[in-house]
Every structure is written in C-alpha cells, then in structure tokens.
C-alpha cells in the first residue's frame with residue numbers, strides 16, 4: 001500500500017528501510033524521501049515505522065529457554081520443590 005504518494009513509497013519500502021537500520025522519521029525522509037513534499041503522509045508513515053520497529057524488536061527477542069529433563073532429573077526437581085512426597089511407607 002502506498003504511504004507517500006508524492007514519492008511513491010509503500011509500507012513495504014518503509015519496513016525494508018527499518019530492517020536496514022532506519023529508526024526515525026528523519027531516517028525515512030533521508031533514505032526514501034517520505035514527507036519531503038506535501039507532508040500529508042507523515043502520520044501514516046510514522047505508524048508504519050513504529051509497527052515495523054516493534055516487529056523487528058520482537059524478532060530479535062530471545063526465544064524462551066526450553067530445558068528437557070530426564071525423568072530422574074524431573075523427579076529430583078519436584079522433590080527439591082516439595083511437589084511430591086517421596087517418603088517410603
């Protein structure tokens with residue numbers, strides 16, 4: 001979708017610019033020419049910029065650590081937490 005009609009800038013171009021390091025409206029203006037003419041695109045361009053930055057940050061966030069335990073390790077862990085009663089009858 002076109003965001004800046006004057007310069008023919010699409011939301012995809014803005015997302016690509018963000019992936020290549022653009023972080024501010026100033027960066028979009030410098031690399032794509034967004035808002036250089038009539039300026040009507042400023043609000044929408046900023047929305048796309050913020051959305052793209054959020055998506056980029058989300059992709060960079062580390063994956064949650066998943067630890068696989070053996071049954072014995074799991075039982076040990078449960079025992080340490082007091083989750084199970086291991087008393088011998």
Ligand code: FES
Pocket residue numbers: 003004005006007034035036037038039040041042
């Ligand atoms: S629509 Fe972007 S400068 Fe005119």
